[in-house]
Amino acid sequence: MASLISSLTGAAPTVYDLVVVGSGFAGSMTTLNFLQECKKLGKTGRVALIEAGKDGERCGASRWTMAYLRLDKDNKFDDAWKDEMKLVSEGLADQDYCKKMEQEVPTTVQYLIDHGVQFNHHDEKNVLLEFNTNQHFVFPEGGGHAIINKLFENITKFDNVDVMWETMAEKLLTTEDGEVCGVQVRKSDGKLKKVHGKKVMLSCGGFEGNREMLGRYVGPRTEHLELIAPGLKYNTGRGLQMALEMGAATAGSMSGMHCELVDTRATKPDAVIWGHNYGIVVNEHCKRFYDEGKRHLFATFEMIALETWRDQNQKSYFVTDSVIMDHFRPGWVYDTTDQEPEQSDTIEGLASKLGIDPDELKKTVDDYNSAINDKPFDLMKLDGKATKGLSPNKTNWANPISKPPYYGYPMKAQLTFTYGGIKCDLNSRVLATNGAPIPNLYCAGELSGLFYNEYPPATSVLRSLTFGRIAGKDAAQAL
Numbered sequence: 001m002a003s004l005i006s007s008l009t010g011a012a013p014t015v016y017d018l019v020v021v022g023s024g025f026a027g028s029m030t031t032l033n034f035l036q037e038c039k040k041l042g043k044t045g046r047v048a049l050i051e052a053g054k055d056g057e058r059c060g061a062s063r064w065t066m067a068y069l070r071l072d073k074d075n076k077f078d079d080a081w082k083d084e085m086k087l088v089s090e091g092l093a094d095q096d097y098c099k100k101m102e103q104e105v106p107t108t109v110q111y112l113i114d115h116g117v118q119f120n121h122h123d124e125k126n127v128l129l130e131f132n133t134n135q136h137f138v139f140p141e142g143g144g145h146a147i148i149n150k151l152f153e154n155i156t157k158f159d160n161v162d163v164m165w166e167t168m169a170e171k172l173l174t175t176e177d178g179e180v181c182g183v184q185v186r187k188s189d190g191k192l193k194k195v196h197g198k199k200v201m202l203s204c205g206g207f208e209g210n211r212e213m214l215g216r217y218v219g220p221r222t223e224h225l226e227l228i229a230p231g232l233k234y235n236t237g238r239g240l241q242m243a244l245e246m247g248a249a250t251a252g253s254m255s256g257m258h259c260e261l262v263d264t265r266a267t268k269p270d271a272v273i274w275g276h277n278y279g280i281v282v283n284e285h286c287k288r289f290y291d292e293g294k295r296h297l298f299a300t301f302e303m304i305a306l307e308t309w310r311d312q313n314q315k316s317y318f319v320t321d322s323v324i325m326d327h328f329r330p331g332w333v334y335d336t337t338d339q340e341p342e343q344s345d346t347i348e349g350l351a352s353k354l355g356i357d358p359d360e361l362k363k364t365v366d367d368y369n370s371a372i373n374d375k376p377f378d379l380m381k382l383d384g385k386a387t388k389g390l391s392p393n394k395t396n397w398a399n400p401i402s403k404p405p406y407y408g409y410p411m412k413a414q415l416t417f418t419y420g421g422i423k424c425d426l427n428s429r430v431l432a433t434n435g436a437p438i439p440n441l442y443c444a445g446e447l448s449g450l451f452y453n454e455y456p457p458a459t460s461v462l463r464s465l466t467f468g469r470i471a472g473k474d475a476a477q478a479l
C-alpha cells in the first residue's frame with residue numbers, strides 16, 4: 001500500500017530491510033528470525049514476505065509434509081547422516097554444510113519448541129531404521145502445516161512485516177554494480193510491481209510445478225509424474241531462474257529428484273506405501289524388477305519409485321501375505337493410504353483384483369517362495385534371508401508369501417521434490433560462479449542444492465528450517 005501511495009504522490013518508494021520470497025519452512029524461519037534479531041539489535045527490521053499462493057491455502061511443500069525427522073530421543077540429529085551423504089553422493093555433497101547442519105539442528109528444534117511446536121517421539125519396533133538414532137524418529141503434532149501456523153502466529157505479532165499473498169516474484173532488481181536491491185513481482189491482476197529491499201531471501205522451493213524445467217533438467221518421461229501434494233504446483237523454479245540470471249553457482253544434481261510410491265486408488269495426497277521390503281514388488285507383467293530387500297526401507301523407497309516411473313511404465317504392485325499384514329497393521333507402514341489393501345485367499349484372486357495376470361503372478365510367487373534360503377527371518381537386522389537364482393534376487397527379508405489371505409496394493413510414483421539448486425555458503429548467502437557471495441542475496445530450503453544420486457531422507461525439513469533460521473539472523477546482523 002505504501003508503495004502505491006508513494007507512486008501516486010511521487011514520494012520515495014518503501015525500501016524494506018528484507019524481502020523474503022516464499023512462505024514455507026525456509027521463508028517463515030528467515031522472516032521470524034530476522035524480525036527477532038533486528039528487535040534485539042534495536043534495528044527497524046521491516047520485512048516484505050512475498051508468497052505466490054493464496055492466504056489460507058496450503059501452498060508449497062512445507063504445509064503438506066508429515067515432517068518425519070531424523071532425531072534421537074534428545075532431539076540430536078543423526079551423526080551418521082553426513083557419512084551417508086558422502087557415500088551416496090560419491091563425495092560430491094558439501095561436507096561442511098552437512099556438518100553445520102548436524103551442529104545446528106538441536107538449536108532449531110529447541111527454537112520450534114520455544115515457539116509452541118509440539119513434537120511426537122516415536123520408538124520404532126518393526127522397521128529397521130538406517131538412522132543412527134537408536135530406532136527413534138520424531139514428527140511434529142499436526143505435521144508441517146502446524147509448524148508454519150506457529151511461525152506465522154509469531155510473525156504476525158510484529159507490525160513491521162507485510163505479507164503479500166498472490167504475489168509471484170519474477171525477477172531480481174539490482175544496482176549497476178550487481179548488488180541485489182529488491183524483487184519485481186507479478187500481482188494477481190497480471191501487473192508488474194517493484195518491491196525494494198536491502199536484502200533478498202530466495203526460499204521459493206524447487207521446480208516440481210514447472211513441466212518445461214522438469215523436461216529440460218530431469219529429462220524424458222517427466223510428463224508421466226504427478227505431484228505428491230497439490231501445493232507443489234506453485235514451485236515453478238522461478239527462484240532458481242532468478243538466481244541463475246544473477247550468475248549464481250549451482251549445487252546438487254540438476255537432473256535429480258525424489259519420488260515415492262503411492263497407492264493409485266488413494267483419494268488423498270501423500271498416500272505412500274512404505275513397506276516394499278516385506279513382500280515382493282512386480283511390474284505390469286508380474287515380473288519382479290528390484291531387490292526389495294537391498295537395504296533399509298528409507299534407503300530404498302526412492303530408488304524403487306524411480307524405477308517404477310522410468311522403467312516400468314509407472315505401474316508396480318506390492319504383494320504380501322497375512323504374516324506381514326497382521327504384523328504391521330495398524331501402523332504407518334501400510335496405513336498412509338486411505339484405501340484398504342486388495343485381498344484374496346488365493347494369489348490368482350489377488351492378481352485379478354489388482355488387474356494383473358493371475359497365472360503369471362502365481363508363477364512369480366511360486367518361483368520366489370521356492371528360491372528362499374532357510375535363514376531366520378528377522379525384521380530388525382539385514383537378515384540375509386535371501387533368494388538364490390532369481391533375477392533380481394531379494395537379498396534380505398525374503399519371507400515366503402504363503403499364508404492367506406494375500407494382500408496387495410497397485411502403485412505409481414509421484415514427485416516429491418527436485419534436487420537441483422543454488423550453491424550457498426554456510427550462512428545461506430548465494431555464491432556466484434567465481435565463489436564470491438552475490439551482494440545482499442540469500443537462499444535456503446529446497447531451492448538450495450545439496451543432494452546427488454540419492455536422498456538420505458527425513459532431513460529436508462530440518463535443513464530448510466535450520467538454514468532459514470541462520471539466514472534470518474545473518475541478514476539482520478549484516479544490515
Ligand SMILES: Cc1cc2nc3c(=O)[nH]c(=O)nc-3n(C[C@H](O)[C@H](O)[C@H](O)COP(=O)(O)OP(=O)(O)OC[C@H]3O[C@@H](n4cnc5c(N)ncnc54)[C@H](O)[C@@H]3O)c2cc1C
Pocket residue numbers: 021022023024025026027050051052053059060061062063064065066067068069144167168169170203204205206228229232234235236237238239270416417444445446447457458459460461462464
Ligand atoms: C508430501 C511431502 C512429504 C514430505 N515429507 C518429508 C518428511 O517426512 N521429512 C522431510 O525432511 N522432508 C519431507 N518433505 C520435503 C520437505 O517438506 C521440503 O523439502 C520442505 O518443506 C521445503 O521447504 P521450502 O521452504 O524450501 O519450500 P516450500 O515449503 O515448498 O515453500 C516454497 C514457497 O514458495 C512459494 N513460491 C514458489 N514460487 C514463488 C514465487 N516465484 N514467488 C512467490 N512465492 C513463490 C510457494 O507457494 C511455497 O509456499 C516432504 C515433501 C512433501 C511434498
